Amino acid sequence: MQAAVSARTSSFRKRAWLAIVALLGCIAGGVYATNYTLWIHGRNGRGAIGNHLDFSYWGADTVNAGVNKRAINWDGYNRISATNGLIRDALDCYCTGTNWCYIAAHSAGDNQIGYALSLYGGTAREVKNPDASCMGTGATQTGWNIKFVSVAAGSGGGTELANYGAWAVSDPLTSDLKTSTARAMYDHNQTRSTWFYMYAGAKGTSYSALLPGQDDEVIAYHSSGGVAGSGGASYCNPADWFCNYLSLRADPNENGTTKWSYHYVSFRDDGQDYDHYTRQNWQGIASRLRADMELYAR
Amino acid sequence: MRTFGSGRWHAALAVLGLGVVLGWYWLQPGASANENATAVTAAASPAAALPGAQGPGGDPVSAAEAARREREVRASVRLERAEQVYRSYRESTRFPPESRPLEEHPDQARPFAPVEDEARLRDSTGRPVAGVRIRSTQDRVFVTGTEAARFTVEAVDDEGRPVALVVRRSFAQSVPDSKTLMTVVHADVPFADDGAGADDVAGDGRYAAQLTPATQGFAGRPGTIRLLIELVANGQQGGVAFDLVYLPEVAGAWSGAREALENGALNFYLQAQVRVAGRYVASARVQDANGVPLALLQFNDVVGPGPVEFRLPLAGLLVHEKSPAFPLRLVDVEAFLLKPDAFPDRTMMPRLAGVAHVSQRYAMESFSTQEWQSEQRDRYLAEYLRDVTRAEDELKEVTQPRR
Numbered sequence: 001m002q003a004a005v006s007a008r009t010s011s012f013r014k015r016a017w018l019a020i021v022a023l024l025g026c027i028a029g030g031v032y033a034t035n036y037t038l039w040i041h042g043r044n045g046r047g048a049i050g051n052h053l054d055f056s057y058w059g060a061d062t063v064n065a066g067v068n069k070r071a072i073n074w075d076g077y078n079r080i081s082a083t084n085g086l087i088r089d090a091l092d093c094y095c096t097g098t099n100w101c102y103i104a105a106h107s108a109g110d111n112q113i114g115y116a117l118s119l120y121g122g123t124a125r126e127v128k129n130p131d132a133s134c135m136g137t138g139a140t141q142t143g144w145n146i147k148f149v150s151v152a153a154g155s156g157g158g159t160e161l162a163n164y165g166a167w168a169v170s171d172p173l174t175s176d177l178k179t180s181t182a183r184a185m186y187d188h189n190q191t192r193s194t195w196f197y198m199y200a201g202a203k204g205t206s207y208s209a210l211l212p213g214q215d216d217e218v219i220a221y222h223s224s225g226g227v228a229g230s231g232g233a234s235y236c237n238p239a240d241w242f243c244n245y246l247s248l249r250a251d252p253n254e255n256g257t258t259k260w261s262y263h264y265v266s267f268r269d270d271g272q273d274y275d276h277y278t279r280q281n282w283q284g285i286a287s288r289l290r291a292d293m294e295l296y297a298r
Numbered sequence: 299m300r301t302f303g304s305g306r307w308h309a310a311l312a313v314l315g316l317g318v319v320l321g322w323y324w325l326q327p328g329a330s331a332n333e334n335a336t337a338v339t340a341a342a343s344p345a346a347a348l349p350g351a352q353g354p355g356g357d358p359v360s361a362a363e364a365a366r367r368e369r370e371v372r373a374s375v376r377l378e379r380a381e382q383v384y385r386s387y388r389e390s391t392r393f394p395p396e397s398r399p400l401e402e403h404p405d406q407a408r409p410f411a412p413v414e415d416e417a418r419l420r421d422s423t424g425r426p427v428a429g430v431r432i433r434s435t436q437d438r439v440f441v442t443g444t445e446a447a448r449f450t451v452e453a454v455d456d457e458g459r460p461v462a463l464v465v466r467r468s469f470a471q472s473v474p475d476s477k478t479l480m481t482v483v484h485a486d487v488p489f490a491d492d493g494a495g496a497d498d499v500a501g502d503g504r505y506a507a508q509l510t511p512a513t514q515g516f517a518g519r520p521g522t523i524r525l526l527i528e529l530v531a532n533g534q535q536g537g538v539a540f541d542l543v544y545l546p547e548v549a550g551a552w553s554g555a556r557e558a559l560e561n562g563a564l565n566f567y568l569q570a571q572v573r574v575a576g577r578y579v580a581s582a583r584v585q586d587a588n589g590v591p592l593a594l595l596q597f598n599d600v601v602g603p604g605p606v607e608f609r610l611p612l613a614g615l616l617v618h619e620k621s622p623a624f625p626l627r628l629v630d631v632e633a634f635l636l637k638p639d640a641f642p643d644r645t646m647m648p649r650l651a652g653v654a655h656v657s658q659r660y661a662m663e664s665f666s667t668q669e670w671q672s673e674q675r676d677r678y679l680a681e682y683l684r685d686v687t688r689a690e691d692e693l694k695e696v697t698q699p700r701r
Contacts, residue, residue, distance in 0.1 A: 078475075078641075079475065079641040079643075081637075081639070081640060081641050081642075081643030082639055082640060082641045082643075083639075084638075084639065085638060085639040100681060119579060119598070119636060121395075122395050122396070122598055123577070123598065141673075141674075141677075142672070142673065142674045143674055145677070145678075145681065147383070147681070147682075147685070148379075148383060160417070163539065164420055164424040164539070170473075172475040172641070175473060175475075175522050175541060178541050179415070180413045180415070180436065180439055180540075180541065181439060181541055181543070183405070183413075184413070184439035184440065187403060187406055187581070187596075188405070189402055189403040189404070189405070189406065190395070190403070190596070192395055193386070193387050193390040193391055193395070195382075195383060195386065209418075209425060209426045210420075210424060210426070212417070228404045228405045229404075229405050230405060230411070230413040230414065231413055231414060231415045232415075258404050260404075260405075261402045261403065261404075262386075262390075295372060295375065295376070296375075296376060296379055298376075
């Protein structure tokens with residue numbers, strides 16, 4: 001009897017030690033399951049590339065913008081394809097292994113995450129430790145761990161401002177943002193079944209003559225609302241009787257056109273209160289996005 | 299697979315709580331009956347959505363109760379989101395990512411259809427010209443090797459009636475991406491409405507032109523080419539611009555196709571000779587014998603160089619659900635070599651427009667009814683389900699606090 005108790009005690013100690021060793025191994029290997037909120041900005045990036053704590057593009061880094069927020073900075077100047085490696089590196093760093101990500105994007109950040117998911121979302125990814133070094137663990141997995149993507153003023157469908165050369169500076173990114181080019185760049189429906197929650201602003205005035213339907217002064221509803229098709233068209237708020245409205249959710253629009261698959265209009269600016277610009281203070285339509293990331297990204 | 303039997307009470311409470319709040323919200327002036335802010339929108343600022351410090355009957359409630367209600371609203375919408383994401387993923391991933399219903403990719407159904415646009419005529423400063431609209435098409439955005447791109451323009455008034463159009467000047471030029479000094483190539487690209495060359499019908503008011511970069515000075519110069527058109531419509535001047543991406547090299551050549559019924563799926567194998575090893579991205583559409591669109595099949599993997607096969611799988615479960623008429627037709631194939639971190643980011647394979655392969659006839663019993671199974675799917679479903687459970691627990695904590 002005593003021998004049996006002794007054997008059980010020994011077995012218990014052994015299991016306890018194994019559990020402790022396993023726990024320490026998890027800690028050393030960064031295997032804690034942690035959620036991160038990655039913020040991918042748009043044109044004219046301000047944050048230091050590689051500094052994931054630099055939220056200069058967005059605003060104060062003290063605000064609640066989702067759990068463990070990280071700023072995925074790129075130059076906001078060069079082509080999507082030429083700079084997308086920075087986005088994929090960040091996804092490898094924070095969104096592999098036991099770690100999961102919420103993605104928040106603004107403007108051309110939509111093109112960045114859409115491009116990454118469509119063309120690289122089913123590829124073998126190196127599992128990395130989500131620390132400053134983002135070193136690989138030696139393991140690989142298929143695709144990233146992404147809970148959902150939320151996009152304010154998304155330019156995945158391009159903008160007519162790029163079509164008509166309205167921007168004074170013609171940078172390489174502007175060519176990517178022409179409506180025909182942006183929509184042909186990748187299959188926007190191929191999100192790997194990950195939802196894109198879209199936030200569309202309508203407080204546009206200066207460029208209303210250039211942008212069809214409602215716009216936030218840079219992006220028209222056809223893009224910020226994720227409307228499918230090879231070119232842009234006019235979409236408005238329900239109050240406008242002379243223009244088809246952009247539907248909420250993933251529903252077809254008033255004229256029957258559809259959104260890209262797994263695209264869901266979370267916010268349509270019926271009050272025309274939100275423009276495009278963050279003003280480095282979490283303003284414009286990004287304010288709605290930030291509020292929802294605070295709500296959902298936990 | 300998880301059902302929501304155990305969480306129905308929580309969901310019911312969530313809906314009830316949400317209904318009280320949103321019922322108040324929807325009754326406010328300015329609300330539209332059919333198209334209003336979603337629950338998500340209303341819940342984005344739950345404090346704003348809450349009916350102040352009053353109960354449903356107008357009785358004042360304590361600050362603690364108001365705070366509890368706000369937490370309840372937040373917990374409710376989080377649960378709603380978690381359930382939506384979980385259910386949608388579970389439903390969607392019955393088929394693998396590379397074998398999808400074609401209706402899920404609405405703008406990929408006709409990959410070689412021209413890009414169409416209609417917008418007001420713009421003057422040289424970009425301002426719209428009243429009463430004149432320009433309809434334009436370009437038949438491709440990516441042009442490879444010796445391919446040509448075709449463009450059309452026509453002018454109409456606000457009622458869609460044709461308006462007299464004169465193309466005064468049209469030329470293409472390279473658009474440098476670099477700030478370093480480089481030669482900018484120019485080439486005239488004449489538009490005509492004479493029924494010859496690129497133009498289909500003489501005198502119909504639709505002008506057409508064709509640009510062949512390889513023979514018009516752009517050979518060996520990958521990148522963006524911008525076609526600029528100066529025109530006069532209804533006596534008013536304006537301009538139109540098109541962009542295309544020129545890719546001088548061709549990634550390889552197609553050499554055939556075959557099919558194989560394997561593990562309950564119908565796999566189409568597109569055979570090719572590729573020049574360079576790398577990640578190739580290919581897509582093809584499947585129609586049934588009556589031309590009914592069925593599926594979009596995609597390939598994305600590293601192959602080559604030399605003779606290769608791109609495997610495009612048609613999931614058995616998708617065949618069961620669509621019940622297509624056999625034989626099936628594999629149509630409109632496009633493929634490219636994907637170049638990471640570069641612009642241009644691709645080298646195209648030649649287009650395979652139309653039917654690339656016709657399948658044999660198969661009995662429906664030949665196909666598997668199994669859902670897609672993979673480590674990736676299991677990983678996602680497990681995490682999404684954990685999110686649902688967490689959200690349920692959180693809502694329970696708010697609605698049934700521990701004493």
